[in-house]
Amino acid sequence: MNRLQSAFSRGPALVTFVTGGDGPTAEILDALVAGGADVIELGMPFTDPMADGPAIQQANLRSLGAGTTTAEIFRIASAFRARHPDVPLVLMGYANPMITRGPEWFAAECVKAGVDGVICVDIPPEEDPELGPALRGAGVALIRLATPTTDAARLPAVLDGSSGFLYYVSVAGITGLQQAAQASIEEAVARLKASATIPVAVGFGVRTPEQAAEIAKVADGVVVGSALVELVAQHGENAPALVGELTRALADAVHGARSA
Amino acid sequence: MTTAPTQNSFRNQPDERGHFGQFGGRYVAETLMPLVLELEAEYTRAKADPAFQAEFDDLLEHYVGRPSPLYFAPRLTEELGGAQVWFKRDELNHTGAHKINNCIGQILLAIRMGKTRIIAETGAGQHGVATATVCARFGLPCVVFMGATDVARQAPNVFRMKLLGAEVRAVTAGAATLKDAMNEALRDWVANVHDTFYIIGTAAGPHPYPELVRDFQSVIGKEARAQMLSRVGRLPDLLVAAIGGGSNAIGLFHPFLDDPDVKMLGVEAAGHGLDKEHAASLAGGRPGVLHGNKTYLLQDADGQITEGHSISAGLDYPGIGPEHAWLRDVGRVDYTSVTDTEALDGFQLLCRTEGIIPALEPAHAIAAVKKIAPTMDKDQIILVNLCGRGDKDIFAVAEHLGVEL
Numbered sequence: 001m002n003r004l005q006s007a008f009s010r011g012p013a014l015v016t017f018v019t020g021g022d023g024p025t026a027e028i029l030d031a032l033v034a035g036g037a038d039v040i041e042l043g044m045p046f047t048d049p050m051a052d053g054p055a056i057q058q059a060n061l062r063s064l065g066a067g068t069t070t071a072e073i074f075r076i077a078s079a080f081r082a083r084h085p086d087v088p089l090v091l092m093g094y095a096n097p098m099i100t101r102g103p104e105w106f107a108a109e110c111v112k113a114g115v116d117g118v119i120c121v122d123i124p125p126e127e128d129p130e131l132g133p134a135l136r137g138a139g140v141a142l143i144r145l146a147t148p149t150t151d152a153a154r155l156p157a158v159l160d161g162s163s164g165f166l167y168y169v170s171v172a173g174i175t176g177l178q179q180a181a182q183a184s185i186e187e188a189v190a191r192l193k194a195s196a197t198i199p200v201a202v203g204f205g206v207r208t209p210e211q212a213a214e215i216a217k218v219a220d221g222v223v224v225g226s227a228l229v230e231l232v233a234q235h236g237e238n239a240p241a242l243v244g245e246l247t248r249a250l251a252d253a254v255h256g257a258r259s260a
Numbered sequence: 261m262t263t264a265p266t267q268n269s270f271r272n273q274p275d276e277r278g279h280f281g282q283f284g285g286r287y288v289a290e291t292l293m294p295l296v297l298e299l300e301a302e303y304t305r306a307k308a309d310p311a312f313q314a315e316f317d318d319l320l321e322h323y324v325g326r327p328s329p330l331y332f333a334p335r336l337t338e339e340l341g342g343a344q345v346w347f348k349r350d351e352l353n354h355t356g357a358h359k360i361n362n363c364i365g366q367i368l369l370a371i372r373m374g375k376t377r378i379i380a381e382t383g384a385g386q387h388g389v390a391t392a393t394v395c396a397r398f399g400l401p402c403v404v405f406m407g408a409t410d411v412a413r414q415a416p417n418v419f420r421m422k423l424l425g426a427e428v429r430a431v432t433a434g435a436a437t438l439k440d441a442m443n444e445a446l447r448d449w450v451a452n453v454h455d456t457f458y459i460i461g462t463a464a465g466p467h468p469y470p471e472l473v474r475d476f477q478s479v480i481g482k483e484a485r486a487q488m489l490s491r492v493g494r495l496p497d498l499l500v501a502a503i504g505g506g507s508n509a510i511g512l513f514h515p516f517l518d519d520p521d522v523k524m525l526g527v528e529a530a531g532h533g534l535d536k537e538h539a540a541s542l543a544g545g546r547p548g549v550l551h552g553n554k555t556y557l558l559q560d561a562d563g564q565i566t567e568g569h570s571i572s573a574g575l576d577y578p579g580i581g582p583e584h585a586w587l588r589d590v591g592r593v594d595y596t597s598v599t600d601t602e603a604l605d606g607f608q609l610l611c612r613t614e615g616i617i618p619a620l621e622p623a624h625a626i627a628a629v630k631k632i633a634p635t636m637d638k639d640q641i642i643l644v645n646l647c648g649r650g651d652k653d654i655f656a657v658a659e660h661l662g663v664e665l
């Protein structure tokens with residue numbers, strides 16, 4: 001079993017997102033792990049985060065404003081891997097920074113840094129040759145997104161060539177806004193799990209332990225991002241402790257969801 | 261000129277996946293993908309539907325005022341002392357630019373698809389005004405995203421959009437110009453896919469936008485080609501057009517692409533100079549992915565997009581439509597760039613010699629013609645796309661010339 005598989009084998013997983021280079025990233029990542037996060041998503045900042053709401057947009061711009069480069073993101077990832085040999089780490093971002101030196105270069109850097117998977121917002125299955133073959137060739141999981149607009153006809157294409165887990169974006173919209181109704185999440189997760197052989201994690205708009213627990217009753221994973229990123233925005237250098245606290249509450253809710 | 265060996269036409273792009281060679285494509289979030297596919301299917305049906313074409317043609321004739329005149333510019337020609345300069349007068353269109361051609365086509369598609377709300381991005385405000393206009397004409401609500409910087413420098417167009425009933429949302433992210441307006445429009449679209457149609461203003465974005473915008477704008481080149489043949493009995497030697505995203509240029513060029521004796525020149529904005537801040541993505545960029553397509557982009561080594569600069573709010577976009585990226589790489593079209601200062605000179609030159617106040621965008625094309633016409637023979641013909649009028653720009657020009665209004 002690889003790191004992503006074992007993270008999802010222990011019951012519902014908490015997946016946490018923060019933007020790399022925004023605030024004291026190494027300490028924040030350590031706080032996520034200490035708080036009980038099962039999978040870490042590290043956001044690669046981009047000048048034009050088209051799928052993100054205000055919280056993550058500003059995190060991207062703060063990070064770039066502080067001078068974060070792609071090399072720095074891979075340094076953060078390598079150092080994380082050295083400190084946490086067993087915790088899966090996934091890079092999330094937009095196509096251009098990932099392909100700009102060629103997809104093979106990017107895939108090789110992921111391998112060197114111990115990155116387990118990649119989520120690319122703006123490369124749908126139709127443009128898979130841009131990044132997919134390089135990642136699969138290097139043994140890095142390509143984690144694709146499914147959304148409320150992904151119908152039964154499209155789902156096989158989305159699943160084909162993807163691995164690690166399927167990220168279900170529960171609202172048609174940008175990150176950080178409202179959460180979808182629980183009933184619609186349950187319906188969608190049931191539908192996706194009927195076709196998917198990989199775990200299904202649900203994200204977008206999940207902020208509180210209560211919401212996370214509800215989703216964890218049906219999904220294999222719950223993704224929380226904007227709520228953590230907002231703590232970094234508000235507390236900067238002092239964010240790690242607060243990030244750790246929220247993560248602990250979320251992790252307890254997710255891990256205990258099915259025994260409650 | 262170099263051409264790809266297996267190429268027998270330059271007019272059969274894109275391929276079925278929306279690619280122009282290595283450019284174009286559909287690099288969008290999964291949420292948008294089904295909608296982009298639906299748009300492609302609907303556009304394919306519309307193209308085959310004579311009723312769609314008839315309604316488009318009728319609106320262009322009676323609402324927009326087409327065909328636009330083809331005009332020989334005698335005093336400009338004499339002043340430059342070389343090739344004859346002719347203008348395709350798309351600045352005489354309703355709303356003052358070529359943008360309306362595309363908006364008519366797209367709103368007819370939106371209505372076919374049953375969409376009830378329209379969004380658009382705008383830089384100079386010309387596309388915003390054209391979109392607000394067709395929305396008023398068809399009674400659909402309209403939201404226009406515009407960078408806050410552009411809201412300030414294009415105040416007359418902001419007021420026009422409001423008069424036409426559109427809501428103008430000022431976007432403050434980034435440098436608050438066209439690129440940021442497009443990001444915000446895409447965010448709105450992702451959240452409102454069920455009822456919203458996004459009218460993109462240039463020949464860029466995910467497939468099928470570059471193709472359908474080109475097709476709607478090709479009325480410019482089709483008319484010009486027929487007008488040239490009937491007026492002078494031959495085709496022009498050189499076509500010249502300014503390039504922001506590339507819609508007026510591809511609209512003029514496309515119908516001539518398979519005429520081997522017609523040369524073409526696209527003019528990018530060199531801003532303060534190519535070694536300083538500019539918006540010339542072919543001259544100063546390299547291929548990358550932004551806003552749904554792969555094309556030449558202004559970017560740093562990490563693929564972070566850099567801000568474009570031009571005196572013209574309609575040209576300061578850090579990318580270019582994918583078909584131009586391809587036409588440049590296969591060598592069919594040449595591209596050059598002119599600075600803010602040269603464009604201001606071109607602007608004044610046309611005012612003085614022909615009594616026509618051009619928009620700052622085609623003023624870039626005029627500046628390029630000022631350099632080239634004198635190097636050509638007097639019996640040669642240059643055809644320039646005069647794609648917009650300058651009313652919107654007089655305040656900005658006054659400021660640059662140090663005149664207080």
Ligand SMILES: Cc1ncc(COP(=O)(O)O)c(C=O)c1O
Binds near residue numbers: 359383386509573
């Ligand atoms: C008059 C005019 N010309 C040209 C442009 C640039 O766009 P494109 O390159 O798509 O023609 C604009 C954009 O606002 C414009 O208003």
